[in-house]
Amino acid sequence: MRLGIVGAGIMGAKVAATAERLPGVRVTAVADPVAERAAALTDRSGGIPFAGFQELLDSGAVDAVYLGLPHDGHADACVEAAASGVHVLIDKPLCNTVAEADRIIAARDAAGIVLMVGFSYRFRAEWLAARGLVADGVIGEPLSVTDVIVEATPDTPPWYWDTGRGGGILQLQSHHCFDRLPWLVGMPLAELTCRTTGLAGEAESAAAITGTFAPGAVAGISLSFGRTHVAGPRSLTVVQGSAGQLRIEQGGALAVSSNAGERAESYADDDWLHRQLSAFVAACTGPEPAVPAAEDGRLAVVCAAAAAESARTGQPVRLS
Ligand SMILES: NC(=O)c1ccc[n+]([C@@H]2O[C@H](COP(=O)([O-])OP(=O)(O)OC[C@H]3O[C@@H](n4cnc5c(N)ncnc54)[C@H](O)[C@@H]3O)[C@@H](O)[C@H]2O)c1
CATH class of the missing domain: 3.30.360.10 (Dihydrodipicolinate Reductase; domain 2)
Known part of the structure; x- marks a missing residue:
């Protein structure tokens, strides 16, 4: 599975390091407007650095993304990833408002992608x-x-x-x-x-x-x-x-x-982050349900x- 890291901050770096230990997973792209943060992860894991998530999605270099973004970016990033047919692991919170949560769930359903919330x-x-x-x-x-x-x-x-x-x-x-x-x-x-x-x-x-x-x-x-x-x-x-x-x-x-x-x-x-990422990969590549689901994120x-x-x-x- 080709995994993109969107947001190479505190959590993005941890997810990239953990993904290295997952069989069948490669970090193929990292997006962050702070170029040195993206480069620090691509230097280590390989993959292409991008300045933002739209460029990363447009590249076609990923099957799935981890979104580790400031909270005001969660809803748009989920919706745009879904529109690109890319599976999403979004770190908590799902988003800021109930209207955003409904928009995310509608985008997931329209695209038929996997969307899981990282309630650690x-x-x-x-x-x-x-x-x-x-x-x-x-x-x-x-x-x-x-x-x-x-x-x-x-x-x-x-x-x-x-x-x-x-x-x-x-x-x-x-x-x-x-x-x-x-x-x-x-x-x-x-x-x-x-x-x-x-x-x-x-x-x-x-x-x-x-x-x-x-x-x-x-x-x-x-x-x-x-x-x-x-x-x-x-x-x-x-x-x-x-x-x-x-x-x-x-x-x-x-x-x-x-x-x-x-x-x-x-x-x-x-090693809880390994367990969380493994569950996401299983949901993307097999019949396992994506849990916690967007509906769980919406409840919170x-x-x-x-x-x-x-x-x-x-x-x-x-x-x-
Ligand atoms: N589950 C947990 O235990 C846990 C712990 C800490 C943080 N979090 C969550 O993880 C998420 C990220 O938090 P963090 O602490 O890593 O924040 P952070 O500020 O360290 O990282 C966010 C990164 O996103 C980048 N960014 C901003 N806009 C972008 C865009 N358009 N495209 C790509 N990158 C962009 C920023 O430059 C920054 O590097 C938040 O949702 C936070 O609540 C979860």
Whole structure:
């Protein structure tokens, strides 16, 4: 499979390096308006450098693309790749608005291409194991979920904090939670409230979100990205069930406490990006479905839009 990398930034470089280890996959083109970023990847993996995704698509040099772009470029890049008959792995979030999501889904269906969303937690070994434990009833009926993602560094691409470009903590991080929590506990979210804050003149960099799942379980989501100092990323998720508690922590730690005792597992060296790319290649080259699908990405967009509306109005928002 001839793979193009569109956006040779932080994630594009990781995907290009991981693709080298996939049998039957070659990185044949890389697009980035910052020429040295594209060249750094083509020097390493081979392939032709381009200044933008349209030139890359017009070249006919790829069967599929990974899109690792600023969020304001997601919808157009997906639609134009579909129009060129090229399969798409789009990094989260699918896009910025529900209307964009509908446009992407229509373009995918019209072209008959594969489109998968890179919700990375679905490919992490500790999350896959945790989901299996919840489904097997090891902690009983989930009653509450506490979900935290915090990190800090002043050294981020400027668009991360530019509202006009789809920046801000809700677009950068909440989509992970709005996808991983319903997927983990097997229940859709039904209502959200949200408050946000941040530095003056920038998109919001912290959010406190409460959620209610359709059967009545509750969620508390806390997101924060420090902008003035450095502190490593932390992700912590705790599910309290009717018969036990499950914890997933940064670095691949999974623990369960129940009346049957304690158990802990570690997946410290997990290769989740390899698993994610392999799933995309399988969907492009065989009968495997593309999961997470664009519809999963759209659900997270609906939730993030509801959270933004709640932050604006101060009111809870029902999800239909
Ligand atoms: N799944 C995860 O764990 C994870 C982690 C970080 C980022 N992401 C997501 O990955 C995506 C990319 O984020 P990033 O941190 O790599 O950003 P980045 O700013 O490092 O990279 C984006 C790159 O796109 C390039 N670009 C801009 N316009 C372009 C165009 N028209 N054609 C080609 N290239 C263009 C930029 O020059 C830049 O090099 C975002 O959607 C982000 O939310 C996901």
